[in-house]
Amino acid sequence: MSFKTRKFQEGRDWKNFVDLEFQTMKTLSDVHYQELVREHPDKTEEELIVAYGKSLKDEFDFGTADCQIFVAEDKDERYAGHVWVAIRNSEDSWDFERPVWIYDITIHPDFRRKGLGKQLMKQAEDWSRDMKRNIGLFVHHQNKPAISLYQNTGYHIKMIPLSKSLVDTERSDTVNLEFRRMENKDQSWLDEMGFRLFKKKVRFSKEIQENIILAKYQEVCKKIQSKEKAVRYIGVNHQDTPIAAIWISEAQFNQDFAYIDEILLDSRAASSQVQEDIFQQLTYAADDLGKEKIYILLHRADCFEWEIFQEHDFKVPGFFMEKRLI
Secondary structure (H helix, E strand, O other), rough: OOOOEEEEHHHHHHHHHHHHOOOOHOOOHHHHHHHHHHHHOOOOOOHHHHHHHHHHHHHHHOOHHHHHHHHOOOOOOOOEEEEEEEOOOOOOEEEEEEOOOEEEEEHHHHOOOOOOOHHHHHHHHHHHHHHOEEEEEEOOOOHHHHHHHHOOOOOOEEEEEEEEEOOOEEEEEEEEOEEEEEHHHHHHHHHHHHHHHHHHHHHOOOOOHHHHHHHHHHHHHHHHHHOOEEEEEEEEEEOOOEEEEEEEEEEOOOEEEEEEEEEOOOOOOOHHHHHHHHHHHHHHHHHOOOEEEEEEEOOOOOOOOHHHHHOOOOOEEEEEEEEEOO
């Protein structure tokens, strides 16, 4: 079966677009669907779809040049699916530009397993190349087939959002490392290790000159230091040699969370017990901030694999994936 793709026309396509977005969201029992039902408990499904369409228009400006929807039709011009892309509306500290973001790609049930998903992905990537940007997306942790598909077409896991609720923190001494607040004598080690890691994060997405990366890293550090609640801990061995560091603060998106700004670890001294000491200190540091939850946006270049966080009861909702196009 062949399909043609074209640009979205609001008057012609809006109802099909919203209907398909809603049904996909409902099938996945997405958190946005659950919130919609909670907000409108007495509405029929048709009324929920209308409310959902209104919320989309309130949240997104579909009329800008930074946003595009491509619609797929069969030979009889039946609406078969769409891909919705836009330049991401936020950026992370290690990004020098916002990538194109696939907000959704969804296929009508009647047209699935016919190669349309790959066709729409190619359309999205072609548009990203025209915009001279990389392309990214979010995929749910349990959606193994989609993760495999994306990896086989050049996407790589870039970031993993991880969170954990803390309960009844019981304290005991760490085994290999002693953690203390940073002192002036630690600054050169922190600067060297922190910049080395930050440079890896930047160059995961784009080649940038080292002096430019350094300037940005220094700017990021100043922003963290300016936070009202930000504490930097150093983990030293029995010879008082720095091995690890934790920078933690109050999350700006939610005051209930402690936010892990940075974890540093000298790979030459890495061991399972050192890792345990670090996770133990993360819990204590969050507790010292008076927080009951802890969050980190783990980058693939970080010194820990996301599975280790999962072993320590951190929740993994999904993965931010990216494909380099520039």
